[in-house]
Amino acid sequence: MNAAFRARWARSFSTSRLRSNRAIVYSQSGNPAEVLSAMTFPKLDPPRPSTVNVKFLLSAVNPADINVIEGVYPAKPQLVQGTGSEGVYIGGNEGLAIVTAVGEGVDSVKPNDWVISTKAQAGTWTAVKNISAEELLKIPNPKGLSEVHGATMTVNPPTAYNMLNEFVDLKPGDWVIQNGANSAVGQAAIQIAAAQGLKTINFVRNRDNIADLVQRLEALGANQVFTYDDLKDREFRKKIAALTGNAEIRLGLNCVGGPETTQMVKLLGNNAHLVSYGAMSKQPLSFPTSLFIFKNLTAHGFWQHGWYQQRSRADREDLMRKLVNLTSQGKLKEPEHKVVVIPTHESDEEATARIRDVFKTAQSHGKKILLKLESSS
């Protein structure tokens, strides 16, 4: 659509035209509640060879997305042509889409397939999109899968699955310890561990409704739930030893950092591995050197984006198949979530106000926010 046509077209639908191709974009880094806008793009052209047109059903808002928009994340989104003279970035990195049309030479997916993107900074906060077939992964066997499952399948469950399986060769009955256990990754880790016969000791921040949270995590399969306050108790190590029958805990998952993590790491046994995937406390990781030397601790990081980059398509498909299977079997539940719909009849200004409102309180929701950018086409 050329600029002159677009101007005419915009005038003719000035107050109530339906937005068939809208995305949540930003042109400069900053607070999402200030820099995000809804922007309507021209309708998609038919897909070129090796590409696919998709329509997003639901797109996740993850904490990392906020860091990306703030400009403090190492993976940068790609600039796309905006409707003005400047390029813009489309937000979001995770979402479930349905294939609407495939270009020449594409045989990995077909119309109506459910797909996700494995590209970093995929730009998922959009109603529709043209995507290279290479970066799409078909979600196999969608029976038993909800749109919410699909839209939250790319980032958190794979992170949990890989952390549980790539660092220590655990056997059913082995114990795993983690903090931030009520994060989306933490909840996935509880469920995947339970499905694999592993037992979990889970730490969360103390709070008013702690009993409710403990109950919820136990319902997911958590064997033990404690708060960071419990870690301060000098007798706590004995309690854990009694609980586990003195088993040597060989895997710890961390998304917190700071002193609470140091205390948790001391519960690990010889030859243990600590895998960090986040730093919610914004404090560094700190360890006595003796843990490394005499208990042979190994500390790693995990970044699902890096995993996708290093692995083959077959590996990626295999992982997705495993997660879909767990989900179909009811072993990996939908995360607690809230769907925010951006309807097609809203103007970009109205949609912008709505989306900025979401981000004013995004950090305090306690539920994963899923965007549904409706499309009329």
Place this chain on the structure above:
Amino acid sequence: MNAAFRARWARSFSTSRLRSNRAIVYSQSGNPAEVLSAMTFPKLDPPRPSTVNVKFLLSAVNPADINVIEGVYPAKPQLVQGTGSEGVYIGGNEGLAIVTAVGEGVDSVKPNDWVISTKAQAGTWTAVKNISAEELLKIPNPKGLSEVHGATMTVNPPTAYNMLNEFVDLKPGDWVIQNGANSAVGQAAIQIAAAQGLKTINFVRNRDNIADLVQRLEALGANQVFTYDDLKDREFRKKIAALTGNAEIRLGLNCVGGPETTQMVKLLGNNAHLVSYGAMSKQPLSFPTSLFIFKNLTAHGFWQHGWYQQRSRADREDLMRKLVNLTSQGKLKEPEHKVVVIPTHESDEEATARIRDVFKTAQSHGKKILLKLESSS
């Protein structure tokens, strides 16, 4: 000398009898300058089957020995029968011995072989000893090897060798970074790295005679030597990038801990490994979590004792052969050292005073102390 003769001989020298089997022992943990004693034991019996009698030529005093005596080290020495009613511990964990007699069934070593012990807390501060043949490793091809080489071969050079070779697959031309570069391990690492074609960036504490130290380390093969003060300079990373031609440094060796180590770790590239073998600053290791997640840092500890425990005799022999070869080729020099002789004519009281004196200033020598407990037999 037979027993009857020896008794007669001892009587005839009642005030100045020669001590043929003396060891440096302690019966309770504490400051070595207060708890160590020289103790004369009965002469060794001929070796039982599968054991060997050895005479120590030189025994090393390592920093860890002091920690063991202080009671703050995880590997504990074995209690041996003292000359009184109480058991005692023999100090020391490293030393070069010569085989004096072998028991029935021993074919791994023969008289006059140079041997070292691979057992933890071997109790090497002794003139003579009966040792299980299983824990002895023959030092092959002693041509070109000094007693000092042999007496310092078990702990520091293997630590350096294994840290350089077990964690990252380095190629000639690759860079390695380390702190505590003038420690015995650090000096071994410089030389072994140079022998393998690796380049080293070395950090040391600033001091009055820093130019001398830099010169000494460069003479060992250090490519670059800096002080921890240099790390504070904001432009320092650019300097390193210029020096290395922007090479990604993938291995860091640490024996310091604390903020200087955090700063050093930031010089490492993607997929790097940090291996810690000491904590001279007595401060914990502290890292931004982002280094683990986005640069895929892995942090390990290394303890040569653990390595010996996990590896086969063939592995241990292979390692020793490599180190001996490097030494024969002049690529692994004697550490700076000072030999403290405990002569046989001194009484246990005199020897005790001498050894306690050594430990009053042991930490400040800056040279490795080697004990030579003379034996008349």
